[in-house]
Amino acid sequence: KQEVTQIPAALSVPEGENLVLNCSFTDSAIYNLQWFRQDPGKGLTSLLLIQSSQREQTSGRLNASLDKSSGRSTLYIAASQPGDSATYLCAVTNSGYSTLTFGKGTMLLVSP
Amino acid sequence: DGGITQSPKYLFRKEGQNVTLSCEQNLNHDAMYWYRQDPGQGLRLIYYSQIVNDFQKGDIAEGYSVSREKKESFPLTVTSAQKNPTAFYLCASSMDRGQFYGYTFGSGTRLTVV
Numbered sequence: 001k002q003e004v005t006q007i008p009a010a011l012s013v014p015e016g017e018n019l020v021l022n023c024s025f026t027d028s029a030i031y032n033l034q035w036f037r038q039d040p041g042k043g044l045t046s047l048l049l050i051q052s053s054q055r056e057q058t059s060g061r062l063n064a065s066l067d068k069s070s071g072r073s074t075l076y077i078a079a080s081q082p083g084d085s086a087t088y089l090c091a092v093t094n095s096g097y098s099t100l101t102f103g104k105g106t107m108l109l110v111s112p
Numbered sequence: 113d114g115g116i117t118q119s120p121k122y123l124f125r126k127e128g129q130n131v132t133l134s135c136e137q138n139l140n141h142d143a144m145y146w147y148r149q150d151p152g153q154g155l156r157l158i159y160y161s162q163i164v165n166d167f168q169k170g171d172i173a174e175g176y177s178v179s180r181e182k183k184e185s186f187p188l189t190v191t192s193a194q195k196n197p198t199a200f201y202l203c204a205s206s207m208d209r210g211q212f213y214g215y216t217f218g219s220g221t222r223l224t225v226v
Contacts, residue, residue, distance in 0.1 A: 031210065031211045031212070032210070032211070032212070032214065034214045034215065036217070041200075041220075041222070042219060042220065043118075043202060043217045043218050043219040043220045044202065044204075044217035045217075046214060046215070046216065046217075049213075049214040051212065089154075089155070091155075091215075093209075093210040093211065093214070093215075098143070098162070098206075098209035098210055098211060099145070099157055099160060099170070099210075100145070100147075100155075100157070100204075100210060100215060102147075102154045102155040103154060104152065104153065104154040105154065
C-alpha cells in the first residue's frame with residue numbers, strides 16, 4: 001500500500017528565506033505527483049503537477065522536483081513571504097487504480 | 113468559471129441522523145472523489161466514481177454512501193452508522209482519473225456532530 005511522508009511537519013521561517021519541503025513515497029508505480037496548498041478551513045489549491053517522466057516543474061517562486069526511482073520529491077520556495085503561510089500537501093496518483101494518496105502535510109509559517 | 117461547488121460550508125448533525133453533502137462540478141470531468149480530513153491524519157479516500165452510475169469504495173467507506181446519477185453531481189450521505197463523522201469533507205474531480213491533468217478540489221464542508 002502506498003505511503004506518503006512529508007518532512008518537516010511544521011516549519012517557521014523569517015520572511016525572505018529560501019526553503020525546501022520534502023515528500024517521500026514508498027511505491028514508485030505512480031502517474032504523477034501533485035503539490036497542493038491549503039489555507040486554514042479551506043479547500044486544496046493545486047500548485048504544481050509533475051508527471052512521472054518529468055524531473056521538475058516551476059511556477060513563479062515555486063520549483064518542484066521528482067526522483068521517481070528513489071521515491072522523493074521536494075518543493076522549493078524562493079524568497080518566502082508571509083502570504084506563503086499555509087499547509088503544503090504532497091500527493092501521488094497511484095498507477096492502476098488512479099487514486100490519490102496524500103502525505104500529512106507541512107505547516108509553514110513565514111514571519112514578517 | 114469552471115470549478116467544484118460543495119454545499120453547505122458548515123453542517124451540524126444530531127446523533128442518529130443521516131445527512132447529505134453536495135458536490136457539483138462544471139468541469140466536464142468524468143471522475144469524482146470524496147475525501148475526509150482529520151487533524152493530524154491527512155486526507156483519506158471515502159468513495160470514488162470514474163463514470164456515471166458506477167462507484168467504488170475507498171479506504172474508509174464504512175458508514176457512508178454515494179450515488180452518481182449525473183456526471184456533474186456526486187453527493188455523499190453520512191449515515192448514522194458512521195460513529196465519528198465530525199471532520200472536514202473534500203470533494204475532487206479529474207478529467208482523466210488524474211493520470212495527466214491531476215485533480216481539482218472543492219472548498220470543503222465541515223461536519224460537526226451536536
